[in-house]
Amino acid sequence: MSEKLVTNRRTALKLLGTGAAILTAPYIIRPRPAWADNGILNVTTYDKFLPQEFIDKFQKDTGIEVRVRLTDDQGKQYNLLTAEGANPSTDIVTVAGHRYSQFIDSKLLQPLDTGRISNWKNLNSAYQDAPWARINGNLWGLPILAGYEGLARNVDYVKDAPSWEIMFDEQYKGQTSYIVSDFMTITMQYLGHDGDFVTYTDKPEEAQKATNEARDFLIKHKDMVRKYYDAGSEVQQMFINEDIYLAHSWSGPAAKLIIDGHPIKLSVPKEGTFGFCYTLNVVNNAPNAENAYKLLDAILANPEVGAAMTRQSGYSSTINGVGDLLNERERLASTLPQEEVDRIIFFSSVNRDMKNEMIDRATAEVKAA
Amino acid sequence: MVSSNTTAQDRARSDASVPRYSTRIATVINSALYRHTLGAAVESRIGRVILLAGVPLIWLIMLHVGPIYQMLKISLLSHYPVQPGMESHFTLDNYAIFFRESLYFTPLIKSFIFATAATAVTLIVVYPVAYYVAKVVKPQGRSRALLLLLVPFWAGELIRTFSVIMLLANRGAVNVLLREVGLIDRPIPMLYTSFSLGFGLVYLICLYMLLPLYSAIEKIPSPLLDAAADLGAGPFTRFRRIILPLSRDGIVSGCCLVFLTCIGVFATPMLLGGPTTVLFPETISGFFHGASDKWPVGAAFALIMLVTALAAAAIFMRLVGGRKKRAI
């Protein structure tokens, strides 16, 4: 019996080995990285941001082969580009607003030459030359989606939420959730400080004091929290499962729940909040920068792409003509009353180092408390 | 039992004129190519040592140590990645941060306690299962019983984590069921607690305990157990005097795998944890994930964790596992 078994196992091993060798051979032998070829464009972006029909058409029109690498998280994308150093394997990355200046400071992006994008005029004029987008005198990316950090609530249990104060209301103990680092800045706003650190330039003591106050406040109210989350899909699932009734949430994930008909509302409380844009950026030393510009131009020429991005992410599009392609529900989900829109301040680009340093430190302290 | 006697009795040596191996292996062994390369090498002690240690050592040093060495280098720098116009110099400060502040010390301790507890629970839960499959189930049914245990693991870590969420959430299966039956009228918050984290972690990693245990228990000779029973040893005595000592290797290996995996784990299982269950890997990932990225500090912390975890595992192996060596 044992002999039989041994033979079987050996045959299986042999088969496995041959199979693996045959399958791998072409990839190992291939002499040089394929992404350095001309006629290729490498894009790192989120799932379904670039509709397949659009890519097919773009490939046919230009003869450029588009390779898409899907990402799920800004941190991984940043770390990968950093680890790759001067030889990036991607031409275009999708950067979220809170990471914009970090990518630029780390010299991972190249300045955007809007002169090479003939359809630039199709971008909503508010985003064509926004103050937050211009850093060191340059624009660095094509804004594609706009969002904000909102207060999301389950309207079956929470009727009204005019102030961030409700996140600390004993009535909802153990039923709130937030991203610690983001909510720390909101808490600073709520306590009357400057959560974006713009006014703290060269005033580290004042900034530290304000940060510590917010940190201690969050630690004191730690029992309010069901979970500190990271990803949008987590907050969505917590709302659906009624694990939480209230959350600090980026507008996209909450809007997707609203589009899907869940009893969720999203608002900007009176203390205000922060806004940001997702941008498509050409990577520093991109091997195929020329092709990257062609893709950016094609995206602006085709509002269908903007609509796909909105449907997939829940954020509003920055591209003209997209609104006409959305259905009523999709439009409503990403629309706010004007007075609430006025409460949104876009993340600035000054004094980032101090902000990041202090917020990250305080975040670790809140989590460890 | 292992290989048939006739083949073993044959002598290969350089006596090629009398090839009496009954299998194809003989063709290989008696070929000139084999005799002048491998065959010649194993004739001398030095040759045997090189054959045995060469490839493993090269692999270990190149690919196990190599990348970690990169991390070590980074952990000793003041800045990394180095920006143009900035300078990075040698420093031990990144390690000092850890010892200076209890803030980072607590999560490490928590991690150790948590991993130890998870390992113990997994061992206790999985041991009877492994024993059942290895010794109680009849040999014909064994692979099927094992297969049944393996199937759930093919769904992937992330999916399995989400399955646990579906089970334990406020509107998850358990709460819905309890509410339907009328036992509760408000959902019991089970998710995002130490309980759910432990439940999920055991759910995710029990295979790392099961397979080593199975492989160790399976080799305990059944006649030995029957003989003990014939001599009047009760189930408990048999377990304590025979099964437990003879499955020690499996216990050591399983505990090591589960402990080391638990220590280094973050991401997926952390989806199940709550605000009070922050563990050390999450702290480390904060240095790589935060907006102000600090690779050197993160690298230093990872190395601290690495060294302590391996030391703990080594001590455990020394204490529990006997060591036995064989000639080359």
Add this chain to the structure above:
Amino acid sequence: MRAMFSDAPRVTLAAFYWAFILYLLLPLTLMMAMSFKDANFVAFPIGDWTFDWYGEVMQDKQFLEACLYSIMIAAATTLAATILGVWISMLIVAEGIRGQVIIFALACLPAVVPGMISAISLRIFISTIDMPTGTAAIILGHTVHAVPFVVVMALTRLRSMPGNLVDAARDLGADSVVAFFRVTLPYLGPALFGGMIFCVLLSIDDFVRTFFLGGYRLTLPMLIFAKVQGGMSPEINAMATLVLVVTAAVGLYAEHLTRRARTR
């Protein structure tokens, strides 16, 4: 009398086994049931049922390609990691070689390093040795990750292997290489099987290393992570269910074949 004594533990153990199976399968049953939910997010109650998600997944070229690519990588990883792992564990149990504890610790290193850090350091490492990213790099990264598991598994049997087995073979004239292939390797049996299972699972589940070392071909976990980012949709459950059902079927069929081969 004896029957009574030996039966009670037997029944208890069987009950325990089935309870454990239930523990493993219950959450997955929920997961599978969710794949039939007619909504964009998974949640209880299921309400309307539909097969549409399966239709969508079957038509998804990306999904099939990602599956095949993942299987290929897993097969190569398993082969490489099993050979290396057994080799290293032979070195660890060998007599007359110093520093076995150190070798063991080195062998275990990659299992303890958190994924992100291991991925970054491997990415920097392959660029210092001028290796391009892509399939070969992914396999390398997965193999590094899987080797410790094979080593630990192999040790479950090697450390207590009766030395006289090998001695006997050697006395009978087999040289060390022959003794290894004819005696030690077959003795490893279930440990090797377990190690290989770990290799496949670790490789198929790995996301971070693949993301850092890979090119532009999607693996299954990359696809699933990217999908989850857009919300937990029943589509993902449908994918996982398909993978699960197919692997279970393949496993059962393979078991059936070996059983037939054995009884013949």
